[in-house]
Amino acid sequence: MFEKPSKLRSAILGGLMIGAISGIPGLNLLNCCCCAGILLGGALSVYLYRQEFTDEMPPLESSDALILGIIAGIIGALVTTALSAMITLLLGPVETEMMRNFMEKLTQKLEDHGSVPPGTMENMRDQFEQAIKEGGTVGGILRSLVYALILYPIFSMLGGLIGFGIFGKKKRPVPPPQH
Amino acid sequence: MKFSITIRIYILLACLVAFWCAGIIAAPLLKQAGLHGGADMVYSAYSRICHQADSRSFHVGGEKFGVCIRCSAIYFGFLAGLLLLPWSGALNQRRIPKPMVLVAVMIPMVVDVLLNDIGLHFSTTMTRVTTGLLFGGVMPWCIVPLFDEACSQLLTKKKIHSPDSGKCLHV
Numbered sequence: 001m002f003e004k005p006s007k008l009r010s011a012i013l014g015g016l017m018i019g020a021i022s023g024i025p026g027l028n029l030l031n032c033c034c035c036a037g038i039l040l041g042g043a044l045s046v047y048l049y050r051q052e053f054t055d056e057m058p059p060l061e062s063s064d065a066l067i068l069g070i071i072a073g074i075i076g077a078l079v080t081t082a083l084s085a086m087i088t089l090l091l092g093p094v095e096t097e098m099m100r101n102f103m104e105k106l107t108q109k110l111e112d113h114g115s116v117p118p119g120t121m122e123n124m125r126d127q128f129e130q131a132i133k134e135g136g137t138v139g140g141i142l143r144s145l146v147y148a149l150i151l152y153p154i155f156s157m158l159g160g161l162i163g164f165g166i167f168g169k170k171k172r173p174v175p176p177p178q179h
Numbered sequence: 180m181k182f183s184i185t186i187r188i189y190i191l192l193a194c195l196v197a198f199w200c201a202g203i204i205a206a207p208l209l210k211q212a213g214l215h216g217g218a219d220m221v222y223s224a225y226s227r228i229c230h231q232a233d234s235r236s237f238h239v240g241g242e243k244f245g246v247c248i249r250c251s252a253i254y255f256g257f258l259a260g261l262l263l264l265p266w267s268g269a270l271n272q273r274r275i276p277k278p279m280v281l282v283a284v285m286i287p288m289v290v291d292v293l294l295n296d297i298g299l300h301f302s303t304t305m306t307r308v309t310t311g312l313l314f315g316g317v318m319p320w321c322i323v324p325l326f327d328e329a330c331s332q333l334l335t336k337k338k339i340h341s342p343d344s345g346k347c348l349h350v
Contacts, residue, residue: 029230031227031228035228061328061329061332062325062326062328062329062332063328063329063330063332063333063336065325065329066326066329066330066333067333147223147224147227148227150224151224151227151228155228158322161321161322161325161326161329162281162321162322164325165275165276165278165281165321165322165325166278166281166282167278
């Protein structure tokens, strides 16, 4: 009997997706819809893992999806925190101002369009200022990491289970009838 | 009295979800009580998963909930669905709805968000609550049997862990 494939590759890819969505300013707005980015990352890791299965291997189980989701969430939390800290630390005052202007223009456009509620720009400005202030301190980065390490694995695990529910088990090919 | 693994997993999950929902209401209540430090901590935790816009949130005593209306509807819908789950018999039989059911309950919410984004329709509190409750309320039927099955598989594998070989046997 063949062994199941390693979960690491799929979990890393799912975690990187979570990290990219949650760590890049602007893209992280996707998480405002019930952690959609994190759920997607968990589901993606299950989808990728399922692709690695061959007919000889034991079938994909829900426990695999649960573990994959948790690992992807932990990797995602680490990547998000590292990416956010890097962006904050690497951006100088000029780049920070440019990023702030870009975010404000984007949010204003969305607000005018009715996609985000009025007052979101003020909220985002406060959050951005807070992130810049906290992002530069070890305490701020650690606090952010603790929150992420609690929340991301939970939502990613849910995403993994939803992914398992949607993609399900790989259908085995029906052998042709023998005469 | 000894509970089965399924019941224990269900109780644990129900407690965690109830705690999560209690946190959503605790944020404004703490602020109202003057415990600003605690309230800020709770708001900060929920800020990672929701925009928390004041105009799109329910309020208690003038203070907004920890998450927006749509998120509140999803989480409280999930809690309600979770509490109703044992009565439907889905818990013991581990019946998992078809993937189409999962996709079907997502569609109204996704359509509400997308049509609002492209300006064809404006989401209201009613549409946010209805679509959120539908999605959140059905989710336990899909997630809990899978979560129970996954935890049971992990516990069973742990039980038959061979001490000689040091390898887990797949069942």
